[in-house]
Amino acid sequence: MDIAEVAKRTGVPASTLRYYEKKGLIASTGRQGIRRRFADGVLDQLALISLGQAAGLSLDEIRAMFTPGGEPNIDRQLLLNKADEIDALIKRLKAMSHGLRHAAACPAPSHAECPTFKKLLKAAASGAIERRWKSAELKRPGK
Amino acid sequence: MDIAEVAKRTGVPASTLRYYEKKGLIASTGRQGIRRRFADGVLDQLALISLGQAAGLSLDEIRAMFTPGGEPNIDRQLLLNKADEIDALIKRLKAMSHGLRHAAACPAPSHAECPTFKKLLKAAASGAIERRWKSAELKRPGK
DNA sequence: CCTTGACTTGAAGTTGACTTCAACTTTTAT
């Protein structure tokens, strides 16, 4: 496939594909003349990248977890750490979703009174602390 | 409370607090001399902002959902839409976490063969398409 | 009274993830 075909099939712009290649997240199989050619596997890789991004991972982190060929990296501990992080995120997202639904449904004028809303705030507060760690932690994955 | 007190209690730097105030996410109760004073409620608001960010919302979106006083905005549909988006995200994150744990455990050399990994890729692919909607959708919340 | 330290401002700098641009080379269609 040429770059336009990949772009068409995945919705990822050609400029982004070149950018990803430069960053080492995907690899072209070579050139036909001056133009890049991509194998079908790149479609899966791009899906994986997109999923990783949705999970809040940076491109550098994603690159650390998967080979440019799309296979998971050998560093099992890294993968497990990421899974743990994602699970923690899921917990907070659940609280958020629940809180939003409650806020939409509850006709109470002052949510400061409402126990459900308070629970949301409590979850939020604990999350706030974690957040400060996150960026530091993610940059130094080992130990 | 003065700005340093808020920063100390929440972990949010003073510079960020000023930035949030300029953006209209929080409000000071006024000035004592030249210095900002904040009511206790601002602590909850900051927790809420942090939670919103963890859910992947931009500051502009968060401002749209809550008044600067911290009360949820009247637009119930907006809140529900956000909750739906977050739930969809949770689904994909679960797939991601599960997939990562599997990848860490599975000694198979080629994950292209493995049904669990394939499931992850499928979840990723469906997400990849959604992602392109997201930004457009969020910018035009109504209809 | 005067220094010190916390606060103020607007402006400029930073980072990650891209996008856009200018200038150029290839393909492809007529």
Add this chain to the structure above:
DNA sequence: ATAAAAGTTGAAGTCAACTTCAAGTCAAGG
């Protein structure tokens, strides 16, 4: 054969969310 469409490059621009900086204000303690 030639012109338009699509690809290439490196460099520069954009955007969100902050942070840092320079220059200044002000209250409190010695």
